[in-house]
Amino acid sequence: MTGFPSQFENAVGLVLQHEGGFVQHPSDPGGATNFGITHATLARARGHPVSVDDVRNLTREGAIAIYRRLYWDAVRAEELPPGLDLAVFDLAVHSGPLRAVRLLQAVLGVEADGIVGPVTLAAARRADVPQAIGRLTSMRLRFLRRLATWPVFGRGWQRRVLGTEREALRLASPSSTD
Template sequence: MTYFDECFESVIGHEGGYVNNPKDPGGETKYGISKRAYPSLDIKNLTLAEAKAIYRRDYWDRARCDELPRGVAFDVFDGAVNSGISQSIRWLQRSVGVADDGKVGPLTLAAVKSTDPKVIQARYNGQRLDFMTRLSTWDAFSRGWARRIAANLQRVGG
């Protein structure tokens, strides 16, 4: 089992089956894949294998998670699934003190390599939680989001 597979199993545990919550700006969602992000997909009939392929291609690979320390890769991946790839990368970049352009490049990777992963994770999850408390949907989703971040903090480094 690859580290991506392990992370996918953890992240999918936070995501559910099919929902169409009117309070969710993503609209129709299954396995964390939203109609808003993927308007041409048949969300209701999306398979877990299809979701995993999307997660790998559009989240894990785009964030270059294979090049990040293990725990940091998990947090960036989970944040990307939950709040979008660009936002997640911006949290990472702010956590290591580089310009937050939403793209992982050589400067971001160098800064990550020169920063203690546990420090990155603490900063990252702090920024993530602060961001979420400012969202208009915080009242509707706060309990689940806070529990998700708390679970991530409990696995720091892994």
């Protein structure tokens, strides 16, 4: 144990800066959320139906465990280059792991099958990471702008996506000491 945060700890900390506490916004198709974990995601993580009160009572530690298993591990972020790991993870949290992987694969020029396997990982390691982060950000914003809820949430989403891009580019920089 070095005392330094892991890649995941850094990334989930940044995600949680964007994902607040309990919210049940009438325009949010995800319904009740807590720490960004939706009602449906909590039910999937627990393997049984949950109530709005279950969402409300979700702890930060519980949310982090869900982020690890259903998002970070699902997109194999630990195996992606620094910076790209954060960009893909935040996209997975915000728009789903399958969409995150398919957009990553499109950016990398490999078959967009939604599975992070040896071909995707090899392409990620060969990629110009800052360029890949920029392209992923552009594709992500194009997708979000097409959503019916963009007029309600778009300003915050754009701030989040561009903030994630800035931090991802910092992490991808050869001078980054993280």
